[in-house]
Amino acid sequence: MLTSQAVAAGLSRGGAARSLRRAGWTRLHAGAWAEPGREADLRLRLRALQLHHPELVVSHSAAAVAHGVVLIRPCRPEFTSRAGRRRAAGAVVHRLPLAEAEVTVVSGIQVTTGVRTPADLMRALALADPASGSPAESQARLEMGREGLHPESQAEATTARGRTVRLDFLFRAEGLGIEIEGFAWHGTRAAHQNDTMRFNELAGCPEVRRVLRFTRDDVFCRPRLMIRTIRRALDDLCP
Known part of the structure; x- marks a missing residue:
């Protein structure tokens, strides 16, 4: 209601x-x-948002769920706008051309068809960087890209001792590094030790003034918080 x-x-x-x-x-x-x-549940939240904004059509991963596709990661409300809307509270809104023939109704919700939905998901996949080391990194890159943030992926930096290290992402002009930690992070004592040494080396790189670390859950479940944290850090580092 x-x-x-x-x-x-x-x-x-x-x-x-x-x-x-x-x-x-x-x-x-x-x-x-x-x-x-x-x-x-997701279907109820999608229906509520669509009641508020009837110009929005459920699309992308949310449409896949509506069609009964099981996803390997948590899904957020995603829509494609048919009226140029750019934002809707609690949802991701894509601005893409959408024909009437590409819209159907599933459980009382307007969704993209079973043909259009995978096409949208493949379009998003094409934006991923093959250099990314994990699905979480690819998703983080997409989340940042949606917000107009375009750091270098798998960026190289040089430590004070002349050793080359890689960061998942680097805003080189501001000196902000971003590291995405997967499920295997700190899986063993040796891995924990190596990770600590690497973090200390990153902190000593002349190109890196600050490093932010995010978990897989931050990327998939709390992307807005991740983006806000990155933006605040970039603002702090701007001269």
Whole structure:
């Protein structure tokens, strides 16, 4: 239910949210609520966002889930806009041309068709850098690229002793390095030791003024926080 629908049903505009909470409804996002006892799963959140923004069509990984495809990573609400919209709270919005024939309805939700959806996913795959060392690195690069951030991938830097080391990403002008840690990070005592030595070497590189480290979960589950952290660091390092 949308808050506007609750108001139309007789609740006061100022007290609608309070009344719905008291009755056991769950807030999905600003202005949208799930009925008591209903699980706030991805499909429900997609439907709520589409009720608020009917010009959006579920696409990419979210459309794959709607079609029953099992993904190996957590999925966020993703849409393609048919009206030039650039943002929607709680969702990733792609601006791509979309014909009516490429839209279908699944469980009451407008989604890209089973032909268009893999094409969109393959288009995103084409943006990945083959030099990336892991899927998490590729995803981090895509997340940064969506926000207009384009660091060097697998960038080389020279330590104070003249040794060459690689960073997953480097904003060379600002001197900001980004490291993406996978599941195998610190898997053994030796790996932990090597990682500590490498981190100390990176800190001594003249080209590197600061290093940020993010986990796989940061990349896939908390990408907005990752981007905000990177932007703050870049602002701090700007002369």
